[in-house]
Amino acid sequence: MQKVVRFLLVLALVLPTAVLASSEGHNDHDVDHDTKDLTPEEEAERKAEREKNHRKHYVIHHTQDSHDFGLFTNETEGKHYGFPLPVILWDDGIHFFMSSKFGHGHKTASSNGKYFKLDYNNGKVYQADAEGHFLKKKVWDKELKEFVSERVEVLDFSITKNVLVTMLMVVLMFFLFRSIARSYKNGLAPTGAAKFFEPIIIYVRDEIARPNIGEKHYKKYMVYLLTVFFFIWFLNLSGMTPLGINVTGNIAFTAALALMTYLITTFTGKKDYWMHIFWMPGVPWPMKIVLAPIELLGTIIKPFALMIRLYANMLAGHIVLGMLILAAYGFSNYFASGAFIGLTFFMNIIELLVALLQAYIFTMLTALYFGAAAEEHDHEHAAAH
Amino acid sequence: MGLLEEFSIGLFFWQSVLFLALLFLLRKFAWKPILDSVNEREQKISDSLELAEKTKEEMESLKASNENLLKEARAERDAMIKDAKETASRMVAEAKDKAKEEGNKMLASAKDSINAEKAAAISELKTQVAAFSIEIAEKVVRGELSSADKQKALADKLVEDINMN
Numbered sequence: 120m121q122k123v124v125r126f127l128l129v130l131a132l133v134l135p136t137a138v139l140a141s142s143e144g145h146n147d148h149d150v151d152h153d154t155k156d157l158t159p160e161e162e163a164e165r166k167a168e169r170e171k172n173h174r175k176h177y178v179i180h181h182t183q184d185s186h187d188f189g190l191f192t193n194e195t196e197g198k199h200y201g202f203p204l205p206v207i208l209w210d211d212g213i214h215f216f217m218s219s220k221f222g223h224g225h226k227t228a229s230s231n232g233k234y235f236k237l238d239y240n241n242g243k244v245y246q247a248d249a250e251g252h253f254l255k256k257k258v259w260d261k262e263l264k265e266f267v268s269e270r271v272e273v274l275d276f277s278i279t280k281n282v283l284v285t286m287l288m289v290v291l292m293f294f295l296f297r298s299i300a301r302s303y304k305n306g307l308a309p310t311g312a313a314k315f316f317e318p319i320i321i322y323v324r325d326e327i328a329r330p331n332i333g334e335k336h337y338k339k340y341m342v343y344l345l346t347v348f349f350f351i352w353f354l355n356l357s358g359m360t361p362l363g364i365n366v367t368g369n370i371a372f373t374a375a376l377a378l379m380t381y382l383i384t385t386f387t388g389k390k391d392y393w394m395h396i397f398w399m400p401g402v403p404w405p406m407k408i409v410l411a412p413i414e415l416l417g418t419i420i421k422p423f424a425l426m427i428r429l430y431a432n433m434l435a436g437h438i439v440l441g442m443l444i445l446a447a448y449g450f451s452n453y454f455a456s457g458a459f460i461g462l463t464f465f466m467n468i469i470e471l472l473v474a475l476l477q478a479y480i481f482t483m484l485t486a487l488y489f490g491a492a493a494e495e496h497d498h499e500h501a502a503a504h
Numbered sequence: 505m506g507l508l509e510e511f512s513i514g515l516f517f518w519q520s521v522l523f524l525a526l527l528f529l530l531r532k533f534a535w536k537p538i539l540d541s542v543n544e545r546e547q548k549i550s551d552s553l554e555l556a557e558k559t560k561e562e563m564e565s566l567k568a569s570n571e572n573l574l575k576e577a578r579a580e581r582d583a584m585i586k587d588a589k590e591t592a593s594r595m596v597a598e599a600k601d602k603a604k605e606e607g608n609k610m611l612a613s614a615k616d617s618i619n620a621e622k623a624a625a626i627s628e629l630k631t632q633v634a635a636f637s638i639e640i641a642e643k644v645v646r647g648e649l650s651s652a653d654k655q656k657a658l659a660d661k662l663v664e665d666i667n668m669n
Contacts, residue, residue: 376519
């Protein structure tokens with residue numbers, strides 16, 4: 120059993136990363152498209168290349184946040200089905216309108232005398248003029264060593280798809296866990312949903328918090344650990360629905376959580392924690408001086424790794440699934456399509472595991488950092504370091 | 505698709521706000537009551553187990569003391585039975601002795617009274633016989649001496665007797 124879990128773990132960690140790396144590699148291909156003087160072979164190759172790029176962007180686009188809740192798209196007619204979401208922008212005052220004004224990047228939205236345009240490819244809102252041209256500003260490019268013109272991005276506090284899903288998840292989790300809490304009033308034995316969630320809550324307490332933080336201090340971190348665990352898990356699972364949700368695979372989401380972990384670790388750090396950073400006990404003094412900046416950097420690298428790990432794993436999982444689903448359509452051979460559908464099913468099951476696994480890893484490592492912050496060494500123990 | 509390019513400050517803001525809201529909501533309405541209930545139950549379970557262990561020990565000691573008590577009771581019973589048997593046999597023996605003694609006594613007194621009665625009867629008989637003898641003798645003497653002839657014959661006879669001596 121352990122072997123299987125370890126195998127899946129390695130697979131789940133390695134496979135998406137490899138795919139992510141390979142998908143990054145394709146970026147170089149979609150530059151210059153001069154279409155003159157082409158042999159039919161070259162033209163066919165170009166066409167295949169374009170098709171490939173289109174698919175890649177299609178998949179990448181579905182992993183990104185968006186200003187409207189798209190359910191499906193009719194590509195031949197270029198129609199999008201779904202519903203618009205509120206857009207909140209800050210540009211010398213607040214601008215509020217529905218995302219249908221953007222027309223999926225084809226229209227220019229006007230609000231309070233200002234014009235905004237959505238770049239449908241990266242999902243960002245830029246300033247525009249009344250004719251629908253992006254406004255440009257000159258910025259210094261360090262690599263080219265010259266001024267280049269760049270579009271002006273607007274501070275965007277829109278209720279995007281990710282924000283909406285997160286809001287719904289917050290509401291869902293609030294009602295779910297409140298009802299579980301209430302079910303204990305009828306008696307101490309768990310009933311209903313509590314039967315399922317209580318062992319998980321106890322697992323977080325007994326297998327994550329207690330051994331990593333210690334019996335003395337674990338209680339004050341329980342609220343954060345439980346919230347973070349279920350929040351990540353539920354949002355990961357929401358990404359398994361066919362709605363194309365990808366909250367946990369968004370860097371802003373993981374950054375928010377990692378920052379929270381960093382702040383809690385830093386502000387609950389005891390004397391011994393800072394002692395281990397700035398003046399490592401048990402090593403000769405020149406080493407202490409060398410270690411201090413490394414350890415200090417480590418306090419930032421740790422939450423940074425948390426942020427990247429969750430982001431990369433979830434994003435990569437979505438890209439892999441998207442690519443596999445597209446690949447099933449890419450074959451005219453039924454056998455090959457069937458095989459890819461089977462593979463997609465297999466990946467889905469792995470992703471289901473990864474959804475839980477990543478929530479566990481994030482919580483586990485967070486508990487580990489809290490443990491280091493809360494730890495109080497006795498002298499003998501400190502000397503052994 | 506660089507990290508910084510993808511990073512959205514607005515999304516970061518909303519995620520932080522929503523997460524903090526969830527954190528505070530769940531702390532108040534979910535985790536605290538749930539963890540409290542779970543702790544309470546665990547405390548109850550460990551208390552109950554402890555109590556069960558204690559009860560078991562108590563039962564064992566009770567059982568041991570019961571056994572001791574039983575053993576003592578049995579010994580006492582045996583002793584009592586033995587005692588009772590002894591007493592009974594002693595009583596029987598005593599009764600036997602007493603009865604014998606009484607019988608002997610009765611026999612002796614019966615013998616005595618028989619002897620006494622006999623003696624009394626004999627003495628009475630003797631008296632009676634003497635009285636009768638005297639009466640008879642009187643009557644005989646009276647008959648003998650009722651006439652002069654007879655008196656003379658008697659005197660003669662007496663004289664003869666004396667003479668012959």
